[in-house]
Amino acid sequence: MLTLSELYRYPVKSTANEPLQSIRLDALGLEGDRRWMVVEAANGRFLTQRLLPQMGRIEARWEDGFGALRLSAPGMDDLVVEVPGRDDNLRGVIIWRDMLQVPDAGDAAAQWLSTFLARPVRLVQMPEQRARQVDTAYAQPGEHVHFADGFPLLLIGQGSLDDLSAKVGRPLEMLRFRPNLVVAGAEPFAEDGWKRIRIGDVIFKVAKPCSRCILTTIDPRTGERDPGREPLATLLQYRNVDGEALFGQNLLPEGVGELRVGMPVEVLE
Known part of the structure; x- marks a missing residue:
């Protein structure tokens, strides 16, 4: 069986x-799965463990019924990030061949991740209405x-x-x-x-x-x-x-x- x-x-x-x-x-699949992404601050290109293996040490958990995200990592204080509005502070990002406009999660999240990853990055979020075509x-x-x-x-x-x-x-x-x-x-x-x-x-x-x-x-x-x-x-x-x-x-x-x-x-x- x-x-x-x-x-x-x-x-x-x-x-x-x-x-x-x-x-x-x-x-879009499992509720809450891969709705956030780390990108280069300069050009919006997506980042993964392929380039930054230390990303695997970042733990992200949903809070408040998917209204916020808690980030944890060794040596860092936890940070709670609210889900931005679907049309708020849009940032151009690149994931493989797709170019998207998606909400940026704000300066506090960017600073937290940039400190841990030791490079300038931003955190962006994927509203269902802005999802990519398979x-x-x-x-x-x-x-x-x-x-x-x-x-x-x-x-x-x-x-x-x-x-x-x-x-x-x-x-x-x-x-x-x-x-x-x-x-x-x-x-x-x-x-x-x-x-x-x-x-x-x-x-x-x-x-x-x-x-x-x-x-x-x-x-x-x-x-x-x-x-x-x-x-x-x-x-x-x-x-x-x-x-x-x-x-x-x-x-x-x-x-x-x-x-x-x-x-x-x-x-x-």
Whole structure:
């Protein structure tokens, strides 16, 4: 039997995970997931752990029913940031090929993050009304994504991680791969063959495999890079398609609803 074994969201893109027992899905994916992003102060270009591994030591948690965000990090006092109005203090930002106008979260958040990251940055927020269109090669017009790289949700099978860990020769943390949904009970890489699945009352379309990058080589607990470029090096040996290491599947939800750890997962196609 396939079950939803783990649930995670990332309130600020590329910061620490938030483990969940239950969560609602809204129009952009998991409620509150990747609705904030850190950008270069000078040009609005997005920043991630690829460049700044220390971002993984920042913890972000929603407060006041999604009205505010609390930021925590080693050596820093906590900071509570209110959600800006959707048309307030708009800032031009760049995430991959997308150029957006989104609300800036203010000087206090910018100073806090700039101090911790030791470079001038700003914090921006994604209102639902300003969300990005998902690549229409895989999605219908009107299907949107927040500040994730390309898709609202990422699923990984526990069996796939176990298989990779065995090949690398040590247990690997699931959070190196930053999934939203983890499914237990399937054979390694069974998710490669899924087209549509149901969890609870929600149906998901399996859009495309996830191409992995250097971020997987960063220890989620310490922020240190693996000197042997593992597990990316091993993935490239046996999960290499056209020079890309594939691990996990990007999902598009076909509705809204609630997800809970322990729910059965049904493969429809």
